[in-house]
Amino acid sequence: MTKQPFYITTAISYVNAPPHLGHAYEVIGADVMARFKRLDGFDVYFLTGTDEHGQKVQKMAETKGKSPQQFADEIAATFIDQTKYLNISNDQFIRTTQDDHKKASQHAWRELQSRGDIYLNKYAGWYSVRDEAYYGEDELSTREDGKKICTATGTEVEWIEEESYFFKLSAYEQKLLDLYENHPDFIQPAFRRNEVVSFVKQGLKDLSISRTSFNWGIPVPGDEKHVMYVWIDALLNYISALGYPEDKNGLFKKYWPCDVHLIGKDIVRFHAIYWPAILMSLEIPLPKRVFGHGFLLTGGNKMSKSLGNVISPQNLVEKFGADASRYALMREVTFGQDGDISWPLMTARINAELANNIGNLVQRTLSQINKNCDGKVPQPGILEDVDHALLNHAGQEMLIAVRGEFEKLQFSRALEEIVRVANAANAYIDEQAPWTLKKTDTARMQTVLYVLAETIRNLGLILQPFVPVAAHRILDQVAVPADARDFVHIGTQHALQAGAELPKPEGVFPRIVDEEPAAQEKTA
RNA sequence: GGCGGGGUAGCUCAGUGGUAGAGCAGAGGAAUCAUAAUCCUUUGGUCGGGGGUUCAAAUCCCUCCCUCGCUACCA
Known part of the structure; x- marks a missing residue:
């Protein structure tokens, strides 16, 4: 296939x-x-x-x-x-x-030219030499001396006419509206679509698609004093x-x-x-x-050098590492909307979900297996309802939910579904208390730890897109072969084999500990 | 100005006619396998203001306030 x-x-x-x-x-x-x-x-x-x-x-x-x-x-x-x-x-x-x-x-x-959609004409408008930009009438005002200036920048503008090639955008107005009508998902999120539709409905002007005022561009074929817009x-x-x-x-x-x-x-x-x-x-x-x-904001403001609230990609990775940085950005902000980001917010999210919830789940489970099950995938007995419930949740249920969110590019929702599973697993481990079963019922303890290891395997699989390196380490720790790591392996059909040797567990999601709390306040 | 979103717990948000919800934060408790992590319980909101429709409105209608986005040739 x-x-x-x-x-x-x-x-x-x-x-x-x-x-x-x-x-x-x-x-x-x-x-x-x-x-x-x-x-x-x-x-x-x-x-x-x-x-x-x-x-x-x-x-x-x-x-x-x-x-x-x-x-x-x-x-x-x-x-x-x-x-x-x-x-x-x-x-x-x-x-x-x-x-x-x-x-x-x-x-x-x-x-485009051969289809008659390009023609030569003049582009005319109010141009500010200083700003190197054309402005519309609505962006201009008149100074006391009678000169036209750009309202925003205060620079003088003059009427300039420049030879330019145009693309017949106006010819596509109706076709575009038909497109938005017939393919409502073409533009997402939906509110952007509405903006585009109303823009097009206002009427489209032809598009100036060449420039002669500078030359750093692709030369227009057959007329090399123009470069392509x-x-x-x-x-x-x-x-x-x-x-x-x-x-x-x-x-x-x-x-x-x-x-x-x-x-x-x-x-x-x-x-x-x-x-x-x-x-x-x-x-x-x-x-x-x-x-x-959407855009990332800090304290409701755009990041800007003048505000001194810039978080650079390098800073982020230096502080959190690639995996946790990716997680924080994908988790903290609803994709499609603007979202607020800051060091404290991201740190809290990483610690609460990656370290405390998921990381600690992996660690506490695997260390018990390591100590009490001879470092091998434990042998499950007959599964009880609670066991099935967790395995189903961590298997197909989670996959279907996450896939649904990915269809909509709702990455933060997808992670929410994943965290929910880790949460359920933590509740399960507390309720089942394998550390008590160790003294009273080692067979049941093995079953419980097996169910948890399986849950961890599924979590490792589904986490791969977000935190590739850490997810691979999780899968290594439950001895999942490299060729058994795509999503068809999620669920009980491809469950862990009892008796398989497991490596010694190591933490995969360290907590972020701020050594300099002052550094936090700076961007808080 | 025009068009379109929003305004719900301290924070981020879900909830389109029927007794106000989730996560985080806060408080109390349990447990001790684990990265002092986890689990359970819980405080907290006159759902932007006012008016109206309805047996019943966060949810429908009117109005006002606030806020954000789009409103073409920098990319």
Whole structure:
């Protein structure tokens, strides 16, 4: 039986600055999803990468006295590095300065042109030289001296007309509305969909898709004083990475259309309007889903350098390690909504759930097996109702519940289901009190410890997407072979064999102990 | 301004007509296998304000207040 393909992407990160926690959050979310799907029997392709063209990068490079490519190389390296220390399982890391991507983009451009969807015209508007940006009338005000200024930045604006190629976005208005109508799940969460629909209903203007005021970009084929607007170039990464247009390796045929574009809420419009319109023009099937996640906040504020409340991905991993960092971010925030993050909140969550609940469950169970069962998987007797109840909960019940949450990308809910099982197991161990049975009924003690070991095996399996390293250590400790670790092995059909040798147990989720409480208050 | 979300226990949130819920935090107790971890019990809310419909409203209607998002060419 061939596996069903599953293609997931993150947004490609803009290389004007190294990764911040928002980048980490997004790529972790995508990684958790990718790992889950792989373990659940899908043939997964997971893409992330960097977006390297555009005026901002050119400008940043100039201020650093570097060539744009050199600058992009340096920043891209920090994003690639991030995939390592966060333990991200991406299948490819695309960079938009790659040759094949440039060629693919130019090919797409010609295709759009051949369908009559690109035309040359002038882009005109109020431009601030200082801000290097156009502003709409509503963003402007008039100064005492009569000059027009941008209200937000206070800089003077002048009327500028610039030659530009346009994409006939307006032609796709109705098709897009039909898309949202016929595929209500195309944009998620649902409230984002409503925003997009109302935006499109206001009417779409054609999109200016080339620039002449700078040159760090992909040259427009046949008119090289223009470079492609960076978003056109950027969006095309999702297909160029798969080998569009030649598709030499067959990736495009196999994995397109994309199952999930995971992106930030700030770029929903590009992915839910421009991107499908471009694909419609190219006559390429549309992605199945665009999911816009929320932002991480601290104390209700955006993280910013000026507020001094920035938590960097490196800081996070240094303090908690990759596993616990991934857990904290996925658990603490409802995916799709903004969420509050802080050192104390994350520490509390990690200690309460990973260390105290799950970690301690594993430790207390395995150390009893180690001491009282000769270090082997104990031999169960006849199972009682309570035993079946726990095993069912930790088996199919949990898998079905967790899978349901993953379908909705509700990672924090999925973890809630998992923690619930560990909770039930802790209640079970207290109620059954194997340490008492040791003196009164060793056969029953063995049964109880067996049921717990089985529960731990299931927990280890289901935790793999979130905390890959620790989950593997848990599975090692209950001697689960490497080829018995995907989700078909969850449940009683693949239960542990009594008598199997177990290694000496070691803690997998250490408690976070703050040596400097003062450091907490700083960000609390 | 327009459109759309929210406002429920200290915190994060669930709950769309029928006696207010969960997790965490707080309090008390039990246990001692375990990472001083665990388990049980429990305090706590006039469900943003006001008005209305109804036998009955967090839940429906009106109104007001507060808050957040979207309202195109930086990405």
